[in-house]
Amino acid sequence: MRRFVFCLMLATAAVVTAGICRDPICEFTFVIRRARSMTYRGSNGKLYDVALNAPQLQIVENSYHKRDDDDVMIGTFVNSSDVITVDGFRRNLIVVNDAFPGPTIEVMEGAQVVVRVINDLLTEGITLHWHGMHVINTPWMDGVGYVTQCPIPAHQSFTYRFKASPYGTHWWHDHFSNTRIDGLFGLFVVHRKLPSLPEFLVSVQDWYHIPAGDGELVSPNRMSFSGTGETYMSEDHRDMAVDRSEVTMRRYDGSLINGRGRWNDLPLPLTTFKVKTGQNYRFRVTNTGSERGFILSVDRHSVRVVALEGVDMAPIPVDLFMIFPGESVDFEMATNMSGGQYWMRAVTLRHGKGRDPQPDDVINGVKAIVRYEDVTGDAEPTSRPRDCTSAQPCRVFNCPFGGYPDSEHKICLKVSDAHIDVASDDFRTKYGLTEQPAVEHFLNWNGIVGSSVNARRFVFPKIPFFFDYLDHIVSCDDQKCDTKGCKCTHILDLPYNETIQMVFTNYNLEHADDIEHHPIHMHGHNFAVLAMGYPTYNHTTGRLMSVNPDVACSNKLCSKASWRDGKTPFLNLINPPVRDVVIVPAGGYVVVRFRATNPGFWIFHCHLEMHMMEGMAMVLRVAAGRVPRLPRNFPTCNVFDWTSDEFEGYQKSSNSTPLQTTRSLQSTNLHWQNSRYFI
Numbered sequence: 095m096r097r098f099v100f101c102l103m104l105a106t107a108a109v110v111t112a113g114i115c116r117d118p119i120c121e122f123t124f125v126i127r128r129a130r131s132m133t134y135r136g137s138n139g140k141l142y143d144v145a146l147n148a149p150q151l152q153i154v155e156n157s158y159h160k161r162d163d164d165d166v167m168i169g170t171f172v173n174s175s176d177v178i179t180v181d182g183f184r185r186n187l188i189v190v191n192d193a194f195p196g197p198t199i200e201v202m203e204g205a206q207v208v209v210r211v212i213n214d215l216l217t218e219g220i221t222l223h224w225h226g227m228h229v230i231n232t233p234w235m236d237g238v239g240y241v242t243q244c245p246i247p248a249h250q251s252f253t254y255r256f257k258a259s260p261y262g263t264h265w266w267h268d269h270f271s272n273t274r275i276d277g278l279f280g281l282f283v284v285h286r287k288l289p290s291l292p293e294f295l296v297s298v299q300d301w302y303h304i305p306a307g308d309g310e311l312v313s314p315n316r317m318s319f320s321g322t323g324e325t326y327m328s329e330d331h332r333d334m335a336v337d338r339s340e341v342t343m344r345r346y347d348g349s350l351i352n353g354r355g356r357w358n359d360l361p362l363p364l365t366t367f368k369v370k371t372g373q374n375y376r377f378r379v380t381n382t383g384s385e386r387g388f389i390l391s392v393d394r395h396s397v398r399v400v401a402l403e404g405v406d407m408a409p410i411p412v413d414l415f416m417i418f419p420g421e422s423v424d425f426e427m428a429t430n431m432s433g434g435q436y437w438m439r440a441v442t443l444r445h446g447k448g449r450d451p452q453p454d455d456v457i458n459g460v461k462a463i464v465r466y467e468d469v470t471g472d473a474e475p476t477s478r479p480r481d482c483t484s485a486q487p488c489r490v491f492n493c494p495f496g497g498y499p500d501s502e503h504k505i506c507l508k509v510s511d512a513h514i515d516v517a518s519d520d521f522r523t524k525y526g527l528t529e530q531p532a533v534e535h536f537l538n539w540n541g542i543v544g545s546s547v548n549a550r551r552f553v554f555p556k557i558p559f560f561f562d563y564l565d566h567i568v569s570c571d572d573q574k575c576d577t578k579g580c581k582c583t584h585i586l587d588l589p590y591n592e593t594i595q596m597v598f599t600n601y602n603l604e605h606a607d608d609i610e611h612h613p614i615h616m617h618g619h620n621f622a623v624l625a626m627g628y629p630t631y632n633h634t635t636g637r638l639m640s641v642n643p644d645v646a647c648s649n650k651l652c653s654k655a656s657w658r659d660g661k662t663p664f665l666n667l668i669n670p671p672v673r674d675v676v677i678v679p680a681g682g683y684v685v686v687r688f689r690a691t692n693p694g695f696w697i698f699h700c701h702l703e704m705h706m707m708e709g710m711a712m713v714l715r716v717a718a719g720r721v722p723r724l725p726r727n728f729p730t731c732n733v734f735d736w737t738s739d740e741f742e743g744y745q746k747s748s749n750s751t752p753l754q755t756t757r758s759l760q761s762t763n764l765h766w767q768n769s770r771y772f773i
């Protein structure tokens with residue numbers, strides 16, 4: 095089976111619309127199963143390990159297949175397109191329709207998208223979330239385990255059906271546990287009109303050599319039963335960014351562009367984008383990774399950021415831009431070189447290690463190749479990144495901090511420096527920019543009491559919110575939460591069609607050293623980004639000095655806050671950018687506004703996988719009275735319990751009464767079964 099990357103490699107300069115479904119109903123079937131990288135299935139049906147014998151892949155011995163057994167396959171060379179190479183490390187991963195990453199969906203805005211999901215995993219339940227889709231009128235199609243649906247059990251099937259809206263650069267991924275980081279994801283583009291430029295889709299991600307389940311098991315920060323901490327670095331060894339924020343606790347293993355990278359510089363195939371001179375190209379980039387943001391650039395080319403999550407912005411010329419997990423950034427690039435080949439670079443924010451990070455020569459990242467037509471042969475680019483100088487400093491978009499040390503000659507642009515390309519009256523009404531917000535919520539996202547929002551670590555309900563969930567959640571004890579922190583099912587009510595202003599803060603006054611930026615993702619809505627406030631930083635070292643003074647915390651955990659002296663900072667109410675993920679700077683804030691027009695239960699969370707799993711999430715209960723009814727036969731999942739008397743009653747009566755269904759047992763004993771949704 096061909097992998098997704100090859101579609102990209104074959105894409106040429108012609109405007110590629112072949113992969114776009116233009117029908118009013120677009121149907122897909124996803125068969126999800128586990129596989130292993132760096133293995134090859136022989137024509138004899140056996141699965142063999144392969145290794146690089148540069149430049150080819152060769153079948154090698156392992157404990158099951160030995161040359162001594164006269165296995166004639168050992169030592170033969172295989173075509174790399176028949177092997178999921180990834181970065182050359184052999185591990186258990188997830189394939190969808192035999193592809194890693196999973197298939198891309200490309201449809202026109204407004205199409206009905208149908209995805210039949212067949213869960214052929216051995217044991218795990220899954221759900222698929224259509225990241226960026228608002229699933230209007232069908233909020234239970236949002237694919238969030240125990241929020242909008244029961245997980246799809248192993249060996250079962252579930253069909254998602256929703257309207258492709260809004261248009262943009264999106265993706266889809268598991269949203270029950272953390273299997274998206276094993277490969278259960280793919281890209282998802284919704285076109286408003288057929289592309290006028292040739293396009294490339296780019297997935298950039300960090301990649302770990304320990305499967306997701308094992309990674310979770312050893313995590314020292316789980317909601318319960320903290321693990322032993324292998325693959326988590328002590329503070330002295332953690333990757334730190336230039337402002338001294340922590341990149342992540344997780345040990346770096348590697349990164350991939352469209353599923354390809356190079357562990358230990360193994361000369362494995364990289365993703366190649368074939369271009370022609372004198373064209374304009376659109377690259378739609380999504381960070382599909384779990385923990386690390388990336389800084390992207392293309393050697394010898396300057397790029398224009400033209401869209402965020404695929405929503406068009408006034409173009410911003412930059413040399414580099416950052417992209418954090420969950421975010422999408424589209425850029426355009428003119429191929430104005432006469433020929434040759436150039437590196438596309440994606441490097442993490444690592445600047446050094448430990449609490450006092452000094453720059454070293456470790457560069458964590460991955461490359462892809464931009465290759466002009468004239469290039470033949472196998473040689474790779476020798477291009478170098480542009481030097482940033484005082485005469486010609488580099489412009490960097492989407493910084494989570496105020497700036498770099500002056501000596502680096504890099505100018506930071508905030509996401510709020512972007513502008514929507516057409517700021518119509520409709521646009522301003524849609525995002526509530528023409529009126530005072532009905533409510534304003536301050537939400538503090540950080541690790542102040544473990545990963546939390548306003549010191550509340552999210553506990554998932556035991557049944558999805560579309561059922562009678564109230565007896566199956568852990569209510570928040572506000573007094574306790576605001577003084578000591580807590581674990582609870584944190585719900586925020588938003589009234590229908592009101593203008594909501596939110597201030598995402600990231601203030602950790604308790605541990606001023608513990609700083610980290612969080613990409614916050616809202617389901618069901620996107621929002622206008624009206625302002626971003628950075629902390630102050632030292633222009634010599636680049637390090638964070640003090641938190642932004644605009645916000646005043648009323649308690650130590652900063653779960654209650656307000657504008658200092660009632661003074662709101664400058665808000666762009668004219669032409670702000672719109673997105674559904676935004677990075678919240680450590681020691682700073684972001685102000686967003688939207689209208690709560692989509693009734694449902696929407697999870698709202700940090701898109702760093704570990705933080706999400708550890709409780710940095712909450713649920714927006716939008717227009718509770720207007721939430722649409724579930725469709726017939728929507729699957730239920732139960733908390734089953736019965737008393738010993740009931741049990742004994744069954745023992746006694748079982749000889750005399752005919753077989754009862756469990757349904758009649760449950761409906762007499764568990765009151766939540768009386769839900770109007772129960773079928």
Ligand SMILES: *[C@@H]1O[C@H](CO)[C@@H](O)[C@H](O)[C@H]1NC(C)=O
Nearest residue numbers: 095096100172173174175176
């Ligand atoms: C490897 O497979 C690809 C895709 O099927 C094919 O185009 C290519 O010619 C093959 N290479 C070799 C050396 O057989």
Ligand SMILES: *[C@@H]1O[C@H](CO)[C@@H](O)[C@H](O)[C@H]1NC(C)=O
Nearest residue numbers: 394395396397428430431432
């Ligand atoms: C290509 O365009 C970039 C950005 O506008 C410019 O800096 C560079 O000099 C151009 N290169 C050539 C060969 O024209």
Ligand SMILES: *[C@@H]1O[C@H](CO)[C@@H](O)[C@H](O)[C@H]1NC(C)=O
Nearest residue numbers: 523524590591592593689691
């Ligand atoms: C929401 O409110 C706005 C502003 O009052 C109004 O223009 C719009 O029609 C309302 N939308 C709905 C769906 O009620």
Ligand SMILES: *[C@@H]1O[C@H](CO)[C@@H](O)[C@H](O)[C@H]1NC(C)=O
Nearest residue numbers: 631632633634635636637639
């Ligand atoms: C910035 O850091 C440098 C080097 O550590 C130090 O000398 C200087 O005093 C700092 N500046 C401020 C304003 O703290």
Ligand SMILES: [Cu+2]
Nearest residue numbers: 612700702705
């Ligand atoms: Cu986070």
